[in-house]
Amino acid sequence: MSPANGAFGANGHVVIVGASLAGLRAAEALREGGFQGRLTLVGDEPYEPYDRPPLSKQVLTGQAAPESIALPRASGLDAEWRLGTPAVGLDLAGKRVRLADGDELGFDRVLIATGTRARPWPNPEEAALVGVVTVRGRDDTVRLRHELAAGPRRVLVIGAGFTGSEIASACRGLGLPVTVTERAATPLAGALGGTIGAVAARLQREYGVDLRCGVSVTSLEGDDAGHVRRAHLDDGTTLEIDVAVVALGAQRNTEWLRNSGLGAGPRGVACDAGCRVFDMYGIVTDDIFAAGDVARSPHPLFGFEFLALEHWSNAIEQAEVAAHNMLHAESERRPYLHVPTFWSFQFGVSIKSAGVPPLGDQVVIVQGSADEPRFVALYGHHGRTVAAVTFDQGKWLEFYVNQIEGAAPFPPQYRNVAQPESRQVLQAEFPDPALPTEGPMIVRTGHSPTERAWTLMPARGGRR
Amino acid sequence: MKLMTMRIVVDLNRCQGYGQCVFLAPGVFELHGEEALMYDPGPEEEQLIPVVRAAAACPVRAIRVERPGQQA
Numbered sequence: 001m002s003p004a005n006g007a008f009g010a011n012g013h014v015v016i017v018g019a020s021l022a023g024l025r026a027a028e029a030l031r032e033g034g035f036q037g038r039l040t041l042v043g044d045e046p047y048e049p050y051d052r053p054p055l056s057k058q059v060l061t062g063q064a065a066p067e068s069i070a071l072p073r074a075s076g077l078d079a080e081w082r083l084g085t086p087a088v089g090l091d092l093a094g095k096r097v098r099l100a101d102g103d104e105l106g107f108d109r110v111l112i113a114t115g116t117r118a119r120p121w122p123n124p125e126e127a128a129l130v131g132v133v134t135v136r137g138r139d140d141t142v143r144l145r146h147e148l149a150a151g152p153r154r155v156l157v158i159g160a161g162f163t164g165s166e167i168a169s170a171c172r173g174l175g176l177p178v179t180v181t182e183r184a185a186t187p188l189a190g191a192l193g194g195t196i197g198a199v200a201a202r203l204q205r206e207y208g209v210d211l212r213c214g215v216s217v218t219s220l221e222g223d224d225a226g227h228v229r230r231a232h233l234d235d236g237t238t239l240e241i242d243v244a245v246v247a248l249g250a251q252r253n254t255e256w257l258r259n260s261g262l263g264a265g266p267r268g269v270a271c272d273a274g275c276r277v278f279d280m281y282g283i284v285t286d287d288i289f290a291a292g293d294v295a296r297s298p299h300p301l302f303g304f305e306f307l308a309l310e311h312w313s314n315a316i317e318q319a320e321v322a323a324h325n326m327l328h329a330e331s332e333r334r335p336y337l338h339v340p341t342f343w344s345f346q347f348g349v350s351i352k353s354a355g356v357p358p359l360g361d362q363v364v365i366v367q368g369s370a371d372e373p374r375f376v377a378l379y380g381h382h383g384r385t386v387a388a389v390t391f392d393q394g395k396w397l398e399f400y401v402n403q404i405e406g407a408a409p410f411p412p413q414y415r416n417v418a419q420p421e422s423r424q425v426l427q428a429e430f431p432d433p434a435l436p437t438e439g440p441m442i443v444r445t446g447h448s449p450t451e452r453a454w455t456l457m458p459a460r461g462g463r464r
Numbered sequence: 465m466k467l468m469t470m471r472i473v474v475d476l477n478r479c480q481g482y483g484q485c486v487f488l489a490p491g492v493f494e495l496h497g498e499e500a501l502m503y504d505p506g507p508e509e510e511q512l513i514p515v516v517r518a519a520a521a522c523p524v525r526a527i528r529v530e531r532p533g534q535q536a
Contacts, residue, residue: 051473051505058502063494068506072471072530313477341477348497350481374498392498395480 005035005327008108012037014326015097015105017087018113018253019043021051022292022315024071026111027079029323039079040105042097044086044114047138053312055141056163057345060148060170066138087114090260092279095287109326112257112269112277112290113319116250116310121158126220131228132244135163144245148174152242155179156231158217160187162344162441164247165200169346172207179210179239181217184431190249191441192353192389194429195363196377199370199391203347220244250310252294262288263450268296268308270449273335275322278449289326291318296445300337301405302356302386308443311342339401340442343394349373352394355387355404356442363428364411367418368393376400379428380410470512471530472505472519478526488521489514 005012014030016023019041027039043049050069058064082099089098090110097105118134121127131152133144148155148171155171157164160182171178184190186197187204204211212233221230231239254264262285263270263278269290270278275297277288290297292315298304309318317338325333344351360379368375368391376396379387385408388400403412411425472492481499485492492511493503507515509532519527 053476054505058504063502064504065506068469068504070471070506072473072528313475343476345476345496345500345502348500350497350500352477394499 005329008037009034009327010036012108013040013106014038014109014111015040015042015107016111016113017042017090017097018111018115018292018294019045019049019081019083020113020115020292020315021049021071021312022113022115022319023111024049024073024077024319025316026113026291026319026323027077028073029320030326031078033323033327035323035327037108039077040082040107041079042082042085042087042099042105044084045137045139046084048081048083050138052136055138056135056166057170059141060145060167061173062145066142066145069138086256088256090257090262090288092261092285092288107287109287109289111319111322111326112264112288112294113292113315114253114256115293116252118246119248119251121220121244121246121248123219126222126228127246128226129220129222129228129244130226131242132220132246134246135167136250144243147243148176150242152176154239154241155243155245156181156217156239156241157245157247158231159247159249160184160200160204160211160213161190161247161249162188162342162346164245165204165346166344167245167247168204168209169207172209172347177210178208179212179241180204181215181233182211182213183216185213185429187211187213189429189431190358192351192357193360193363193379194431195426196370196389197429199373200346200351203349203373207347217244250293252308254294267443267445268306269294270306271295271297272449273298273300273304273337274325274333275318275336276325280450282449289322291315291322296443297336298447298449299356300335301339301407302359305447306445306449307340307356308445309340310441310443311340313341314338339404341397341401342441350392350394351389352397353387353389354397354401355379355385356444357387357389357428358430358442358444359386360428361430362410362425364423364425365420366412366423367396367416367420369420376416378403378410378412380425383410384408385410385412469506470509470515470532472503472507472515473528474501474503475526475528476501478524479522480524482523484521484523485518485527488518493518 118136257264
């Protein structure tokens with residue numbers, strides 16, 4: 001194959017900062033696209049790229065070993081690896097990435113794919129107690145597995161987003177007593193809204209989870225040896241626990257870009273629909289690209305609002321678009337049009353989603369029944385279908401992806417298989433976006449590429 | 465670099481829980497409930513043939529496998 005894009009394609013140097021799913025996929029796509037130059041992947045963790053979804057599922061339950069989750073292709077890629085070495089800065093004018101060990105990597109093009117990290121427990125002393133863990137990476141999961149193997153009296157999961165709910169499910173699978181606390185009225189409220197979240201709440205309780213919604217954990221208390229033993233809630237109750245899993249959503253890894261002159265902040269790295277990063281004035285750069293959880297980009301299907309998507313498929317699809325656009329002249333560039341999709345397996349149910357549920361203010365069950373629970377729910381906004389969520393009905397999702405892409409009317413006019421007798425349109429009941437919840441996985445970040453004002457600060461006294 | 469172990473990744477957006485893989489490689493793939501597929505991403509070598517068959521039988525081509533010893 002002839003090298004893509006002339007001299008750059010033959011001899012250029014691409015630096016990919018972030019060696020996880022998006023970084024790896026971009027590297028593969030660059031090679032598949034004919035890039036013959038130098039390729040360097042920088043990662044803060046010492047491990048080659050691995051798949052994160054099993055961490056809160058098979059790895060926790062022991063079905064899979066933590067070292068077995070390395071992604072296919074990672075070791076065979078023609079690339080230089082700088083693993084265990086975080087990037088600490090980016091020099092836009094000099095086109096260099098600075099690494100923590102003092103090295104600098106010059107680049108012709110760079111991909112920012114530094115992803116997110118778990119939001120830590122806001123009180124650092126309590127967060128340092130043994131038995132207080134977050135789950136984002138391999139090391140965290142190994143720590144939690146170790147704690148669970150010790151046979152804790154009770155596991156507390158703080159935050160009932162997807163990660164927290166999956167961990168609670170895994171703990172119940174191991175036969176451990178579990179309490180889940182959630183500030184919103186239901187689990188998954190930030191991602192699916194309270195109406196569908198109520199179904200998730202019922203599932204949790206059926207599986208024996210002590211689910212407490214509308215409460216916050218105010219403090220964690222340790223014993224003399226520094227191991228967590230108690231949790232205090234804002235309704236006055238105290239829980240006797242031996243493990244506290246902090247599942248309060250994600251924070252974007254953009255601190256290393258501070259003062260870089262790029263449009264990067266707590267809400268992510270702003271890029272255009274072709275993954276090219278904006279500078280702090282909202283001007284698009286030529287050689288800086290972003291993909292994966294850390295990127296926020298205007299989505300053509302959803303009014304060009306900037307969305308940050310914390311999804312597995314987003315990491316892959318966006319990385320492919322970024323790689324393509326790195327290699328092609330402007331007349332051949334591709335926009336990122338992928339309809340967001342994700343899945344979560346918990347309490348024996350497969351939950352899948354397409355589109356952007358938090359854009360919807362209304363929801364209607366169009367197939368099946370929430371009582372089983374086996375159903376398809378559609379989300380609507382201003383008479384338009386913007387998302388579909390299935391519980392154990394994943395086979396229908398592709399049909400609804402087409403409806404979302406086609407801006408189909410809401411509520412839908414067509415008839416379905418297994419249609420309920422009445423299609424009652426309900427309020428979706430998403431929590432006030434100003435209230436911090438567990439992290440919705442799709443974050444609406446406004447229409448401005450340089451929006452940096454919004455930031456989530458933990459309330460005083462350790463409350464979240 | 466040669467791969468030392470088999471590696472599997474399943475695109476679970478694509479997976480619809482047909483369960484062909486569960487029948488063909490029961491030690492590697494299992495369904496929790498009706499369609500939540502859990503799998504061992506790095507199974508033992510003796511699972512290779514069942515896993516390759518499972519990947520080939522997947523109606524939605526969601527399973528990606530790399531064999532040990534393969535130039536990855």
